[in-house]
Amino acid sequence: MLNKKPKVIRTLALTILTAALVGPGAWGQTFKVLHSFGNAGDGTAPIKGQAFDGQGNLYGITNLGPMGNGCLGNEGCGMVYQLKPNSDGTWTETVIHAFNGSDGAYPLSSLIFDAQGNLYGSASGEGHYPDVVYQLTPSSNGTWTESVLYQFPESPNGSDPGELTFDATGNIYGTTRFGGLHDAGTAFSLNRSLGWQERLLHTFDVPGDGGGGPYGAIAFDAEGNLYGTTLGGGAYNSGVVYKLTNQGAVFWHETVLYSFTGGPDGNAPWGVIFGPDGSLYGVTQVGGYLGNVLCELGCGTVYKLTPNSDGTWTKTTLYAFHGGHDDGALPLERLTFDQAGNIYGVTAGGGRGYNLCGVGCGTVFKLTPSSGGHWTESVVYFFTAGLDGFDPSGPLAIDRAGNLYGTAGVGGLYGGGVAYEITP
Numbered sequence: 001m002l003n004k005k006p007k008v009i010r011t012l013a014l015t016i017l018t019a020a021l022v023g024p025g026a027w028g029q030t031f032k033v034l035h036s037f038g039n040a041g042d043g044t045a046p047i048k049g050q051a052f053d054g055q056g057n058l059y060g061i062t063n064l065g066p067m068g069n070g071c072l073g074n075e076g077c078g079m080v081y082q083l084k085p086n087s088d089g090t091w092t093e094t095v096i097h098a099f100n101g102s103d104g105a106y107p108l109s110s111l112i113f114d115a116q117g118n119l120y121g122s123a124s125g126e127g128h129y130p131d132v133v134y135q136l137t138p139s140s141n142g143t144w145t146e147s148v149l150y151q152f153p154e155s156p157n158g159s160d161p162g163e164l165t166f167d168a169t170g171n172i173y174g175t176t177r178f179g180g181l182h183d184a185g186t187a188f189s190l191n192r193s194l195g196w197q198e199r200l201l202h203t204f205d206v207p208g209d210g211g212g213g214p215y216g217a218i219a220f221d222a223e224g225n226l227y228g229t230t231l232g233g234g235a236y237n238s239g240v241v242y243k244l245t246n247q248g249a250v251f252w253h254e255t256v257l258y259s260f261t262g263g264p265d266g267n268a269p270w271g272v273i274f275g276p277d278g279s280l281y282g283v284t285q286v287g288g289y290l291g292n293v294l295c296e297l298g299c300g301t302v303y304k305l306t307p308n309s310d311g312t313w314t315k316t317t318l319y320a321f322h323g324g325h326d327d328g329a330l331p332l333e334r335l336t337f338d339q340a341g342n343i344y345g346v347t348a349g350g351g352r353g354y355n356l357c358g359v360g361c362g363t364v365f366k367l368t369p370s371s372g373g374h375w376t377e378s379v380v381y382f383f384t385a386g387l388d389g390f391d392p393s394g395p396l397a398i399d400r401a402g403n404l405y406g407t408a409g410v411g412g413l414y415g416g417g418v419a420y421e422i423t424p
Contacts, residue, residue: 030423031381031388034058034083034091034405038416041066043079043095046407046417048163049110049333049395050083051119058083058397058405059096059119060419061107066098071126077105080119080136080144083419091419096144097136101126103148104134109163110394114170119144122161122174131161133172133190149196152176157200158186163217163271163334172196173226175214180204184212184233187226187244187252201226201252202244206233210254211240216271216282217334217395226252227280229269238262238287239269241280241305241313257305257313262287265317266301271334276341280305280313283331283345288320292329294359295321299329299350302343302367302375318343318375319367323350328363328379334395338402343367344380346392346406351382353390361390364404364422380404381422385411389418 038044043062050060059082064075071077077099083091099105104123108131111119119136130151136144149172152158158176165173172190180186180203187202206212211230218228226244234240238260244252257280260266266284275281281304288301299321305313323329328347336344344366349359361383367375383390389408397405404422412418 029380032421032423033387033389033412034419034421035093036387036413036416036418037062038065038412038414041095042093042414042416043076043081043098044416045409046419047393047409048107048407050397050405050407050419051111051113052397052399053113053117056085056399058091058419059111060394060407061109061111061121062417063106063409065416066095071099071101071105077101077126078107078123080107080111080121094142097146099123102129103146104132105129108161109174112164112166114166120149120164120172122164124160131159131176133161133164133174133196150190150198152179157198158188162215165218165220167220167224169193173201173218173220175218175228177213177215177231182206182212185214185230187214187228202254203251204230204233204254208233209235209240209256209259211242211256211259213239214242216269217273219272219274219280221274227257227272227274229271229282231268231270231285234259236261238267239284241269241272241282258315260284260287262297264288264290264298264320265315266303267297269303270332272305273334273337275304275337278307281318281335281343283333283335285330285332288317289322292323294349294354295323295329299323299327300331300347302331302335302345316373319377321347321350323360325352325354325360326379327351327377328365329359331365332393336396336398336404338398341369343375344396344398344404346394346396348391348393351379353383353385356385357383357390361385362392362408364392364396364406383408383411387411387413387418388420391417 043065045063105126158179160177212233213231267287268285286297329350353361389411
């Protein structure tokens, strides 16, 4: 049985003013803070990934704030924000929705856009209120209207919903980390044409080999099969990569593509994406290199799964993090590819500031492919726990010019985290 994780609440630290708002990265990149969270009327603790609209605006979520709207006493239920670029290079933040508990609280997923420009996400409940999947609809005057599409009855339909995705016809698919017949999580869909009617696709089973605690990004292939990961369970209780196939039965059929052993191959996988070569790519939070005493279970890995002609998949570790002052540790969330085929991601630890951030303040990393299937890792940016923040979280967004956009959950000018841009 998996232990339930409490709501994601990040402790706000005193800001140590040691970093400039704009400064050089490790290899000549420029790091720029677009917005510092935590001022009056603003959210705190930005998490998950950001999404671009067609006009170049960024959208994201904060786990807490604005202050005083009823959740966790006075810390706020979280919000959805927009960052709009200005002609002088600055960005303007607008709170487009603040949760109040009854309509969701402590948002849990990255935002996704549909073809009509509506935003979708998941959020947990506050008190006796249920977890939800919500929609935000824009109006011509710049305001947004929230609608709750689905409320989760905790059993058997699941609790703690995570990342969402669309199928080819615009239906929503997602997972819950808990709930289901064995309290090991579920996979579900919401049918757009039927008024977002929910269907339970699969319930995970920790005592079996199918994994438990589905978490992270999920992805469809061209045939409509759904792929994802579980944090635990599997043959070695270290998580699995799974495939769900619609075979016309009541529930979708699960196939375990890879079961992590918890050793050098990794432990606790966190979502998958398809790369340009048709392979699945992801990270494990821990496992891999075991030489750093501050990463007791290993500092995490980047891996890929390549499909074979006989239906099996071959797993390859692309990189094992070492932690310490010169490398990241504990990679999070899904990876991001640029147009040249390089991989980018973030680590929650490693790098600078061990005296400030425990296992390090986190990094942005890059993996560059070379001949023979080898990959070379480099650290794009080391966080310092100053005005640049620390504890980066969520996948990176990338624009057409190759600039990277992300968030750090703590620190910054007001202590509530930052949104940042890294320019090559």
